[in-house]
Amino acid sequence: MRLFSLILAPFAFGTSAFVFVGLIEPISIELGESVPAVGQLQTVFALACGLGGPILARLLSRFDRKYLLILVMLLLTLMNLISALAVDLASIAIIRLICGFFAGLTLPLATSIAVNMVPEIKRPYAIAMVLGGYTLAFMVGMPVGSMLGEFFGWRSAFWFAGSIAMVASIVIALAAPNNIISPSTEGVSFRAALKGENIKLMSITLLGFLSTFATVAFIGPVITQSTGLEGAGIGGVQIAIGMGSLFGLPLGAALNRKGLKLSLLILFATIGLTQIMFTASMLFDMKWITLPFLMLTMALSSAALFATSPVIQTRLAESAGPAVTIAFALNGSMVYFGQGFGAVLGGGR
Numbered sequence: 001m002r003l004f005s006l007i008l009a010p011f012a013f014g015t016s017a018f019v020f021v022g023l024i025e026p027i028s029i030e031l032g033e034s035v036p037a038v039g040q041l042q043t044v045f046a047l048a049c050g051l052g053g054p055i056l057a058r059l060l061s062r063f064d065r066k067y068l069l070i071l072v073m074l075l076l077t078l079m080n081l082i083s084a085l086a087v088d089l090a091s092i093a094i095i096r097l098i099c100g101f102f103a104g105l106t107l108p109l110a111t112s113i114a115v116n117m118v119p120e121i122k123r124p125y126a127i128a129m130v131l132g133g134y135t136l137a138f139m140v141g142m143p144v145g146s147m148l149g150e151f152f153g154w155r156s157a158f159w160f161a162g163s164i165a166m167v168a169s170i171v172i173a174l175a176a177p178n179n180i181i182s183p184s185t186e187g188v189s190f191r192a193a194l195k196g197e198n199i200k201l202m203s204i205t206l207l208g209f210l211s212t213f214a215t216v217a218f219i220g221p222v223i224t225q226s227t228g229l230e231g232a233g234i235g236g237v238q239i240a241i242g243m244g245s246l247f248g249l250p251l252g253a254a255l256n257r258k259g260l261k262l263s264l265l266i267l268f269a270t271i272g273l274t275q276i277m278f279t280a281s282m283l284f285d286m287k288w289i290t291l292p293f294l295m296l297t298m299a300l301s302s303a304a305l306f307a308t309s310p311v312i313q314t315r316l317a318e319s320a321g322p323a324v325t326i327a328f329a330l331n332g333s334m335v336y337f338g339q340g341f342g343a344v345l346g347g348g349r
Contacts, residue, residue: 002117003126005175006110007133008168009069012161013106014137015145016076017045017339019161022146022220022234023154030154033089035221039343042213044093045100046340050333053104057329058190060105065325066176069109073169075099076106080162084155104336107134108328115317115324117177123317124256124310128249131309135249138302139242146220146234192323193316193330201312202334204264208271209338212305214345215278222282227291237295244299245306252307256314263311267304274301 020027020041028038060068079099086092110133114126141164145157194202215222220234255263277297281290313328320327 002175002177003114003129005171006114006130007136008164008171009073009106009110010131010133011136011141012073012076012133012165012168013103014134015141015164016080016103016161017042017049018137018142019080019145019157020149020154022142022238023149023157024220025224026149026154027089031089037089041089041093041096043340043343045096045103046336046343048097048100049104050336050340051104052101053108053329053332053336054190054326056102056105057108057326061325064178065109065113066172066178068105069113069176070169070172072102072105072109073165073172075102076165077162077169079103080158080165084158084162104329104332107131107332107335108325111313111328112325113176124253124314125250127313127317128253128310131306132246132249135242135245135302135306137242138245139239142238142242143234143236146238189323190326190330193320193327196319198316198319198327198330201315202331204268205308205312205331206334206338208268208305208308209335210342210345211271211275211338212301213339213342215275215342223294227294237291237298240295240299241302244302247299248303248306249310251303252310255307256311260311260315264308267307267311270304271301274298274304 020038024035024038027033028035031038076099079095082095083092086095110130111127114130115123118126141161145160148160149157223234223237252263252267255266274297277293278301281293281297313331316327316331317324
């Protein structure tokens with residue numbers, strides 16, 4: 001039950017981050033903005049997470065991580081409620097910027113609590129289990145948001161995301177362990193978090209998410225243009241992304257035993273192949289196989305991408321020691337920067 005409560009935090013975070021991506025076109029029409037402009041809501045949120053996570057992880061290292069995580073869930077609730085009531089794009093962007101600065105703590109807090117709950121040998125699986133909540137956001141949160149948006153309007157997607165964050169805050173308050181804090185500030189520093197090969201590992205995370213989210217951030221418009229599907233149809237493809245990422249996490253935990261270099265070589269070769277496949281689907285008329293081909297491509301891409309997380313984060317935890325939360329936050333920043341700048345590249349004209 002305690003690990004389950006931690007799974008809800010990444011689920012709420014991921015849903016809040018991506019719930020609107022299948023609804024970019026209806027949002028742009030109602031608010032009178034361009035599709036690329038609405039897509040940059042992801043950029044704003046991701047960059048705020050990337051900046052805020054490491055800074056706050058260092059400043060708040062002596063506070064109980066459980067209560068910090070509850071605070072973040074409440075801020076995500078507020079962000080989604082204000083987004084649902086917003087009358088212009090600027091209002092949504094501003095609240096996502098402010099709350100995103102704090103939301104960047106979600107994954108490092110949840111994973112650092114998890115690794116403190118299990119023996120060292122089980123850390124890769126604990127990390128994979130908690131990050132499974134993030135993949136559930138792709139498999140459940142995003143598709144449900146897209147479907148709700150099609151039938152009840154795009155604002156309902158934000159109401160949905162806000163309700164998940166509120167439920168997560170309650171469950172974490174009731175079930176997550178207390179008193180998970182750094183015993184002292186000694187060794188809790190950016191230098192400790194970046195020692196050894198950690199900078200290289202974080203750079204690898206950045207490249208993986210940068211390349212993948214140049215397409216994922218605009219998956220809704222791409223699917224509509226390629227297949228004519230909207231709303232619920234887009235949600236079906238998003239489910240494929242979620243299933244791939246959910247499979248990728250235990251795959252990464254298993255690959256971790258094969259060695260760092262071999263594991264990452266296999267995974268990034270797969271990511272590169274899927275990006276070529278995605279490009280081919282947009283350049284060539286594949287007729288009836290376009291949709292299944294896109295679903296296969298997205299599933300393989302997300303599986304390979306998320307399989308890198310247990311591999312990389314296990315090494316970070318071993319190297320960083322007491323600075324593990326900061327190391328996870330910095331690696332999380334690479335995820336968010338990859339998502340944000342990937343959206344910028346994907347939305348460029």
